Amino acid sequence: MNYSSGQSSDPNANMDSAATRIAVDPDTHQDFEPKSKSSDMSLHDIIAQDVKENPVLIYMKGFPESPMCGFSALAVKVLQQYDVPISSRDILGDLKLKESVKAYSIWPTFPQIFIKGKFVGGSDIILNMHQASWKGELKKLLSDVPRKGDKVQPQES
Amino acid sequence: MGVTKEDVEAAITSALSPSHLVVTDTSGGCGASYEIEVVSEKFEGKRLLERHRMVNTALAPHMAEIHAVSIKKALTPAQAQPQPEPAADKPQA
Numbered sequence: 001m002n003y004s005s006g007q008s009s010d011p012n013a014n015m016d017s018a019a020t021r022i023a024v025d026p027d028t029h030q031d032f033e034p035k036s037k038s039s040d041m042s043l044h045d046i047i048a049q050d051v052k053e054n055p056v057l058i059y060m061k062g063f064p065e066s067p068m069c070g071f072s073a074l075a076v077k078v079l080q081q082y083d084v085p086i087s088s089r090d091i092l093g094d095l096k097l098k099e100s101v102k103a104y105s106i107w108p109t110f111p112q113i114f115i116k117g118k119f120v121g122g123s124d125i126i127l128n129m130h131q132a133s134w135k136g137e138l139k140k141l142l143s144d145v146p147r148k149g150d151k152v153q154p155q156e157s
Numbered sequence: 158m159g160v161t162k163e164d165v166e167a168a169i170t171s172a173l174s175p176s177h178l179v180v181t182d183t184s185g186g187c188g189a190s191y192e193i194e195v196v197s198e199k200f201e202g203k204r205l206l207e208r209h210r211m212v213n214t215a216l217a218p219h220m221a222e223i224h225a226v227s228i229k230k231a232l233t234p235a236q237a238q239p240q241p242e243p244a245a246d247k248p249q250a
Contacts, residue, residue, distance in 0.1 A: 071225070108213060108220060121206045124228045128205055137205075 043100040051114040054087035055145045059101045060111040061092050068092055071123040075111040078123075078130045082138070084145045115141055159188030160219045172215035173197040176234050189224040196230070196237040205231065 051057050056079060062068030064076045064086060079086050091098040091110055098110070105112055105119040113120045120126065120141070129138035165180045177196035184190035193212065200208045208231035216226060230237075 071227075107210075109225075119206070121209060125205050125209055128230075134205065 043096060044104060047097075047101060047104045050087075050089070051119075052117045054114075055116050056084050056142070057087045057089070057114045058111050059089050059091050059097075059114075061090070063090055064088050069110070071109075072111040075113060075123040075126050078126050078138070079113070081130065082142045082145075083147050084142055085147075116145070160222045161188055162191070164219060165191055165193070165216065165223075168215050168219060169193070169195060169212065173199050173211060177237060183227070184224070188222070190227075191223065191225070192227045192229050194230040195228070196232045196234055198234060200231055200233045201235075 058064075058072075058075060058079065060067060060069070060072035060075065062072060064080075067073035067076060076086065076088070089097070091101060101110075101112060102108060105114075107119065107122065109122055111123055113122070113126050120129070126138065128134055129141070162180050162182050166178060169175060169178060169180070173195060175195045175197040177194070179192075179194040181192040182188065182190070183192050195212060199211065203211070209228050212228050212231060213220075213226075216223070220226075
């Protein structure tokens, strides 16, 4: 999966010339100009697809083997108790991905855990669901996720 | 400077009118990190995610100055009664 920053195809870069062209050329119409939101939309779609394809997906700071934040480390540790394959994405080096994930889940912080395509929460929630007081809610949620040993799949790209 | 424990308590109290609220400053005094336990009737019928969202919303005006908020408990009065919870691991931000 490629999370390109989309810098080169930034539609805003063309704004000035587009505006000029519309003024000069009556045959163009702004409907045919690039939408300023298109790059955000595609990243949104990438996230939607990513969470769908990976039954347990964590957006975190760092990697499962080398988390860069105690909360991310805790969330990974909890998930690893369940013997399910965990996919992870490091948001530290990708500000655009970070902001897009926050917008996608409407959640302000990381880590963010998605299970079976649904946003579950951050580290507090995952820990709470792991604890007895929530009656093994996490276990229930993960029960139909195929086990794959303890394999952790770090991000490619 | 920063956000005081009292600010956090006031924000949650006005939003959730909790029957039990413990705010712990875990930043060592700079006001950047808090742990929160809330018991509120307003959590009734809400999933954990929704409860945490409610707390986050209450704190939203302060979040720019708070580095880390950890919601240890978000329970209804009924839930808070019978079960003493095991102490949670404390991550360091």
